[in-house]
Amino acid sequence: MNRTDDQDTSVIVVGAGPAGLMLAGELRLAGVDVIVLERLERPTGQSRGIGFTVRTMEIFDQRGLLPRFGGIETSTAGHFGGLPLDLTILGAAHEAARTVPQSRTEAVLEAWARELGADIRRGQEVTGLTEDADGVSVTVKDADRALRGRYVVGCDGGRSTVRKLTGFDFPGTPATTELFVADLRGVDLAPKMTADPSAGGLVMVAQLPDGITRIIAAERGAPPVRRTGPPEFSEVADVFKRLTDVDISAARPVWLSAFTDAARQATEYRRGRVLLSGDAAHIHLPAGGQGMNTSLQDSVNLGWKLAAVVRGTAPGTLLDTYHEERHEVGRRLLANTRAQSLLILGGDDVAPLRDVLGSLLDIDEVARRLAERASGLDIRYDVGGGRHPLLGARLPELALHDGRRATTSTELLRRGRGLLLDLDDSAGLRRRARPWNHLIDVVTATARGLPESGPPTGTTGVLVRPDGHVAWAAPGSHHDLPMTLTRWFGPGRPALSARAPAA
Known part of the structure; x- marks a missing residue:
């Protein structure tokens, strides 16, 4: 189901940094075989990134990874271009992790990916790449033969070999400092x-x-x-x-x-069977530690989509949404970090700008907007539109009771599958979702509250993608549930679809 006889694996990931290891774990969680090729013989132990944004903390919690880091020092203090931000404006539940070395992050992610069955090969320098209609051949230095996979993902950093071999354009602004x-x-x-x-x-x-x-x-x-x-x-x-x-x-x-402070972004994140994630797709001044965190979130967005295409449950066009969603996030990231670069590295000429922005941060709505951006909580994808306030946004942790036990939406996402929350005990809702029950988890539960603002009034159902973003909510979505399920998870099982009543 995952690969043809002439292929060594379904997906070849180049690079065993945070983006590559996160992607390998996400693919294995979805049952897709993956080989990770890393040029270095062993981890460097170096740590460019030293913490997690609020959104990354949520993502790690969604996969049950936070306990693996041991005691994590958290803080509600942040900054934008050196101007202090108080994260308590986002709500009591939101704190960022401080002083977690990137070497520790990589060790945790590598152990997780290996436990799930990822094949991680060190000392493997990629020197060539050829794509054809059925897959991609990757040449490794001093290897007897090329490796074959259905897809290749370059997670090999700002000087990405995969990006250069494939011919991705990488425009931007050169370094000045x-x-x-x-x-x-x-x-x-x-x-x-x-x-x-x-x-x-x-x-x-x-x-x-x-x-x-x-x-x-x-x-x-x-x-x-x-x-x-x-x-x-x-x-x-x-x-x-x-x-x-x-x-x-x-x-x-x-x-x-x-x-x-160089800032560059690939013009496309997908070219046929080759994709880019992390620093291979975007480089910038690492202001506020956003680089590694954005890279991890790239891979979480890509992993479940690539797995669905490889397994054959969703069409290849699903991969186009990876570029559509994450390229815009990357564009905003570069604008964000370039603005911070001016504030941090500018001279007396930027002093008036710092003074004005500092005074604007006294306004709660301005402070909240910048805190959300720095924390990764402001990301909202185009999932089809509608009136519900959660559409496209990440689902804040929702306390639930399913009739047997208390749980949370975060815990229900641990399997890396889609999640349909039936909050109104609706047999009709469950019937409409039945053709997709092999791809999503359907849970009937009572909502006990969202820590940020309470459950949206009258919400009867929420469809959550494996990356934690809301694809559909009732009432208020423009598209019906079967249409949304087909868009994000592929066609339902035909025999069940034939028996399911129309929405």
């Missing part, structure tokens, strides 16, 4: 963030687990340098000294890197 990041031992620095124009640049200090201090430093106007490796620690220490008058030269560097 270089920033340093360093993880250090043996230094005592208080957490801080300074980005106002009078400071001469950006300085951030954060305490990570295991006694590591992270610093990020950038001198305003410092031009980017073409590098073939990480910067010397003396270079980083000199910049930090000029910006803060603090000498960190005696510290012991654990990891050093440099990055820029």
